[in-house]
Amino acid sequence: MSKESEIGYLAATGEAGRQHSMLKPFSDPFCGINLTSIGTIMTLLPAPPARLLDLGCGGAWTSVFYALHGYKVTGQDIAPDMIELAVENRDRHGLTSEHLDFLCNDYEAIEGTADYDCAVFFDSLHHADDEGAAIRSAYAALKPGGILLTHEPGEGHSTNPHSIAAMEQYGVNERDMPPSLIIERGMQAGFSSFRVLPMPAELLHVFFERHYNKWYSIEAFNAMKRLFRMLYKPKLSASSIVVLTK
Template identity: 30%
Template sequence: MTDPHAPIAAYWDAAADTFDDEPDHGLHDPAVRAAWASRLHGWLPDPPAHVLDLGCGTGSLSLLLAHQGHHVTGIDLAPGMIARARAKLAATGLEAAFHIGNADTPPARSGGYDALLCRHLAWTLADPPATLRHWVTLLRPGGTLVLVEGRWREAGDTASPYEPGAHPLPWAGGVRARDLTDALRPHVTELAVTPLSQEATLWGGPVSDERYALVARI
């Protein structure tokens, strides 16, 4: 039986070498890096907290979290991304734990985290409502869930970018804030949405699509 995650891992492995070329991925620009650091500080609990960075990519946000004093666990499906994340943290002398795993059922302990951070990942989920319910179980009582999402400029093309054999993408092209809110609200006690489309510094320049952060607590 074909593993539906294999073509997805292959896609992101192929992207790993150039992933950090995007301003909001690599955070090479000090202004972009400072903007994300400030936002993370405002969204997440005071350090030191145990933070799960799902879909961590090359570890740029994990690095910011570790620098702020958090205990970070990063998970990504692509081995190439994880290798770069480990190297990135090692180069700074900061520590974080990185593991290969899929976001739908990540290798993470139930009730083991003070916060869960996920950026630009919801569109890749095979069953978004089920995955969101599962993510909530990974948090301790009073835990914080931070989802940085949007409806991307590519939303006119909602075809999967993956090779045949991958699972379908109900939220291909991204997810609007109102739809993500509707899916998550039954499982949390507090929920707030912060629009981010006008914060050009976060993205390395102006954007015209919908971008936002949803911050929830259980």
């Protein structure tokens, strides 16, 4: 049932949903956070021109960013109307299929080609029915030494009011997808190593949300403690970026 709902999501959100997807990230209330996240992902990718598989690309705003930076991108999504919108989005940026092409299929059952340098799940793996199958697909798509990046919500996502509303209204999956689960499935798929990095939004929170008048204040000390913990002892339950190497 959830896959049918994933496929029907764009139509169910109507013209407003279509406009939101077409103009993302600028149409999104979290535009600044989205831009910080995509910038961070780009610093973790191999340099362009590498082949990149954007899994669950939706309206393809991320795919367009990667392609404009010089990657040879394949955007992939299960919903045919999302892919139609993604093609329109690509065309309006003056990109062609040479820079960005698309696959419309289920990321839990992609035929492995082992010819991508990198693959990314950007806010899409938590919509999977079977995250293990999706991560195995990504593994099979990658060259030896290739990397998979995930940018996914951790524990608590499935119980937050926005997620509950989306599940009730549209029937889509809004699962918790913490690093612990991604790493376990990644190791089962055959990935050889992993890194867990904080969500850029969390770093912004520490650096910018509050102004510390004195560097030696208890608040500033606690903020630094939190920062070091995020970097060197990350919580495997929290929303995070995970980097898996094949």
